[in-house]
Amino acid sequence: MNIFFRELRANFKSLLIWGGIVMFFCFAGFEKFSAYYNNPELLVIINSMPKALLSAFDMNAFNLTTITGFFGVMFNFFALILSIAAAMWGSDIISKEERDKTVEFSLSLPVTRSKIITAKTLAAFVNCIGLLLITWGITLAATSKYQPDSEFYNFLSLGMLALFIMQTIFLSIGIFLGSAMKQYKRAGSLAVSILLGTYFFSVISGMSDKLEFLKYFSPFKYFDSARLLHESRLDMTFVWLSVAIIVVSLIGAYSTYSKRDLYI
Amino acid sequence: MSIIEVNNLTKYYGKARGIVNVSFNVDEGEIFGFVGPNGAGKSTTIRLLLSLIFPSGGEAKIFGKDCIKYGPELRQEIGYLPSEVFYYERMKVIDLLKYSASFYKKDCTKRMVELSELMELDLNRRIDDLSYGNKKKVGIVQGLLHQPKLILLDEPTSGLDPLMQRKFFNLIKEENKRGVTVFFSSHILGEVQKLCNRVAIIKEGSIIDIQDIEKLQKDTYKKVRILGSEVDEKRFEIEGVSKLEKNNGAVNFFFKGDINQITRIISEQRITDLTIEEPTLEEIFMHYYE
Numbered sequence: 446m447n448i449f450f451r452e453l454r455a456n457f458k459s460l461l462i463w464g465g466i467v468m469f470f471c472f473a474g475f476e477k478f479s480a481y482y483n484n485p486e487l488l489v490i491i492n493s494m495p496k497a498l499l500s501a502f503d504m505n506a507f508n509l510t511t512i513t514g515f516f517g518v519m520f521n522f523f524a525l526i527l528s529i530a531a532a533m534w535g536s537d538i539i540s541k542e543e544r545d546k547t548v549e550f551s552l553s554l555p556v557t558r559s560k561i562i563t564a565k566t567l568a569a570f571v572n573c574i575g576l577l578l579i580t581w582g583i584t585l586a587a588t589s590k591y592q593p594d595s596e597f598y599n600f601l602s603l604g605m606l607a608l609f610i611m612q613t614i615f616l617s618i619g620i621f622l623g624s625a626m627k628q629y630k631r632a633g634s635l636a637v638s639i640l641l642g643t644y645f646f647s648v649i650s651g652m653s654d655k656l657e658f659l660k661y662f663s664p665f666k667y668f669d670s671a672r673l674l675h676e677s678r679l680d681m682t683f684v685w686l687s688v689a690i691i692v693v694s695l696i697g698a699y700s701t702y703s704k705r706d707l708y709i
Numbered sequence: 710m711s712i713i714e715v716n717n718l719t720k721y722y723g724k725a726r727g728i729v730n731v732s733f734n735v736d737e738g739e740i741f742g743f744v745g746p747n748g749a750g751k752s753t754t755i756r757l758l759l760s761l762i763f764p765s766g767g768e769a770k771i772f773g774k775d776c777i778k779y780g781p782e783l784r785q786e787i788g789y790l791p792s793e794v795f796y797y798e799r800m801k802v803i804d805l806l807k808y809s810a811s812f813y814k815k816d817c818t819k820r821m822v823e824l825s826e827l828m829e830l831d832l833n834r835r836i837d838d839l840s841y842g843n844k845k846k847v848g849i850v851q852g853l854l855h856q857p858k859l860i861l862l863d864e865p866t867s868g869l870d871p872l873m874q875r876k877f878f879n880l881i882k883e884e885n886k887r888g889v890t891v892f893f894s895s896h897i898l899g900e901v902q903k904l905c906n907r908v909a910i911i912k913e914g915s916i917i918d919i920q921d922i923e924k925l926q927k928d929t930y931k932k933v934r935i936l937g938s939e940v941d942e943k944r945f946e947i948e949g950v951s952k953l954e955k956n957n958g959a960v961n962f963f964f965k966g967d968i969n970q971i972t973r974i975i976s977e978q979r980i981t982d983l984t985i986e987e988p989t990l991e992e993i994f995m996h997y998y999e
Contacts, residue, residue, distance in 0.1 A: 447811040455797065546795035550851075553759050553791075554812045555784035706722075706762040 448561060452538060452568035460572050463530045464579040470522055471580070475587040478515045482591065485510070497652050512591045513600055513674065516584070520604050520670040523580055524611055528640055528664070530576055531612040534569040535619020536636040539698075540629035543708045558703045566620050566695070573612040581605050600674050607668035607679060610687050614664045615640055617694035624702035661686070710737050710773075712859055712890040713758065717767035720753050727753040728914045730767065735892055740885055742905035742922070743894040750914045751894040752792065755863050758892075759789060771859065785813060788857035792864035794848035798837035802847055805836060806854065813855040824850040827876065842868045849877060853884070860884060860891045866900060878904060902989065931968060932988040935960045937980035944974050963988060 481487045487510055491499065507514035539562065542548040584601065618639060622632040647665035650656050660666035667683035713735040720727035728750035735741040745751055756762045758769055760780035769776040771783045796805050810817035825832055828846040839847065845868045866874045881904065885891055895901050901908055902922060909919045942955045949966030964971055975983065
């Protein structure tokens with residue numbers, strides 16, 4: 446428990462910074478929306494844009510002049526920000542001890558390596574939940590003046606659940622990389638590279654049917670916001686795929702970290 | 710009973726040598742010196758004992774239990790002071806010490822306060838505001854606050870001023886009097902000489918000698934210095950004499966053997982002054998370093 450609370454305290458500033466980033470995006474986004482709101486001219490402009498571009502940003506699936514439709518587009522940005530935060534927290538929370546050389550202190554204490562991973566993973570997980578709640582709260586605050594209907598609130602809750610799963614996926618991948626890699630300096634950049642790579646897959650998988658298989662490699666595509674809106678449920682195939690990724694990553698983290706030399 | 714038992718312990722970092730077939734025992738209540746030049750494998754050995762790294766071969770036991778299998782349990786009773794200390798920089802000294810104490814099954818508050826006072830530690834400063842020497846003092850308090858039964862020291866005095874060094878040595882001696890076993894790694898022989906009962910010499914990853922310090926100094930070598938302008942140094946070219954040299958009318962050498970042989974030769978000569986003393990460890994072991 447002591448490790449858990451120390452990590453929470455040490456990471457609190459980082460949570461605030463990420464919360465600030467989310468807040469900035471949210472207000473910038475919904476500020477723009479105030480110009481789109483019930484504005485038929487916008488539809489004309491959007492319809493004239495190239496179709497591939499629109500599908501890349503999921504803009505053809507939504508009516509941007511409604512609050513529900515606009516959140517559908519914002520969802521993609523939230524997914525990206527929250528996932529990056531999760532991947533960085535995950536990869537950093539274990540590897541930073543080696544980077545800062547504190548590992549010689551923290552691991553000469555009477556504690557098992559698995560306990561360290563458990564405590565640190567939980568601390569990073571709490572941070573992810575914190576950031577999700579911040580995102581949720583800000584979205585609620587920013588949208589309330591448009592008096593959204595119950596369809597919007599259902600979509601919002603489902604979207605948050607999807608974001609939560611994505612965060613957990615990238616958190617676990619980050620934890621795995623931070624635990625397994627001896628070259629701790631690269632763990633963070635590799636985690637973010639993987640994330641951006643899979644985001645790229647999600648973008649191009651929507652552009653052509655031939656590339657559609659790529660969606661299995663991109664957690665961003667597991668819970669497509671357009672389908673969340675129209676079907677009002679998560680696709681269970683992808684829920685199980687997500688659980689599998691999370692479990693495998695965490696098992697990998699525990700087994701490698703318990704057996705490897707620490708880099709001192 | 711042996712507190713530390715090391716058998717053929719070997720560690721390679723990839724292809725690079727760490728240590729090769731290192732074996733030694735440290736008995737209960739002993740202060741065991743571990744001496745060697747930089748890069749000889751001293752820190753590697755200690756890190757293996759703490760299971761921070763894993764051996765490529767051989768085994769190490771502490772309190773009769775395997776270091777890897779029982780690592781966390783054993784570390785309840787081990788205090789460790791690394792050569793360079795790194796702590797969470799944004800923490801206050803007091804929080805860091807309390808954090809460290811929270812891992813041990815006993816209440817460490819009293820000992821923590823005692824040690825901090827002894828080391829003149831300012832508990833309310835942040836770790837990143839501390840100088841190198843002050844961080845080291847935090848390390849000493851942190852390593853000893855749980856009253857361990859075994860203390861592992863890895864070049865502990867670097868960064869401490871002479872006054873603090875003395876305090877530190879006294880502290881270690883006191884702990885030792887209470888029955889605590891000390892494993893003391895250093896490349897400064899003077900320190901080892903002051904403190905240790907036995908010493909192992911490690912060079913290029915292998916132990917080359919394990920010796921009793923008193924025996925080593927008393928029974929083996931004498932350092933002889935003879936003053937006198939007419940002294941013929943060639944008379945001393947006998948078996949047992951080494952490093953014979955003459956400069957500025959003084960003849961210096963080391964002697965190992967029956968001391969009567971030397972006094973006999975000296976009595977034949979006209980001298981102005983004579984000293985026969987025990988050499989420092991440094992002088993004895995210099996050839997291990999060369």
